[in-house]
Amino acid sequence: SFLFRLFPLRERGMNWHAKQLTCQEIQAFRKSKEVMDRFLRAYKLMLGFYGINLVNEETGELERAENWCERFENLNRFSHNNLRITRILKCLGEMGYEDYQVHLVKFFLTETLVEETLPNVKRSALDYFLFTVRSKEKRRELIHYAWQHFKPQSSFVWGPHDKLQKYR
Numbered sequence: 001s002f003l004f005r006l007f008p009l010r011e012r013g014m015n016w017h018a019k020q021l022t023c024q025e026i027q028a029f030r031k032s033k034e035v036m037d038r039f040l041r042a043y044k045l046m047l048g049f050y051g052i053n054l055v056n057e058e059t060g061e062l063e064r065a066e067n068w069c070e071r072f073e074n075l076n077r078f079s080h081n082n083l084r085i086t087r088i089l090k091c092l093g094e095m096g097y098e099d100y101q102v103h104l105v106k107f108f109l110t111e112t113l114v115e116e117t118l119p120n121v122k123r124s125a126l127d128y129f130l131f132t133v134r135s136k137e138k139r140r141e142l143i144h145y146a147w148q149h150f151k152p153q154s155s156f157v158w159g160p161h162d163k164l165q166k167y168r
Helices: 002-006 023-031 033-050 068-077 080-094 098-114 119-132 136-149 161-166
Strands: 052-054 062-064
Touching: 023 033, 033 052, 033 068, 033 080, 062 098, 068 119, 080 098, 080 119, 098 119, 098 136, 119 136, 136 161
Parallel strands: none
Antiparallel strands: 052 062
16 A cells, blocks of 8 residues: 555545545645655656666656566566556656656567567556556557557557558
8 A cells, every 4th residue: 555655646546545636736746846756766666676777867768677587577477566557657647757657658568569578567558558648649659669569460459550550
């Protein structure tokens, strides 16, 4: 339940006792340097748990951590992590870290579709992670990226193939 306090949302999660955030609370959080610093520390902590490093705090750019191999094994074995990642992605959007959302989703798309290191995360990355991205334009770019790397491409169901082929 510590995740509910670190990454609060305006919607109900799996814990029915967790309090939902209000828009006023979100605005207050976003204005507080202390809260935002704590939020960023929590994000880095969770990334570390998943075997990921935040390379650039300005952009949200990510890379595999040194211990990625063992941490990815954990991600592949326990699907409850996918719910947690979805929550973190939604919270990043609430807190104004929309660029971070894009980098995290692209990281998982790359690891699942290109590197094929996280086969058990692939469905969540496509069904849930992708659709947490607030920017419609960035979401389209990510869907196109996923389509380009999905095998077989003819089985890709997350966007219309005719539009994906024409996408620039």
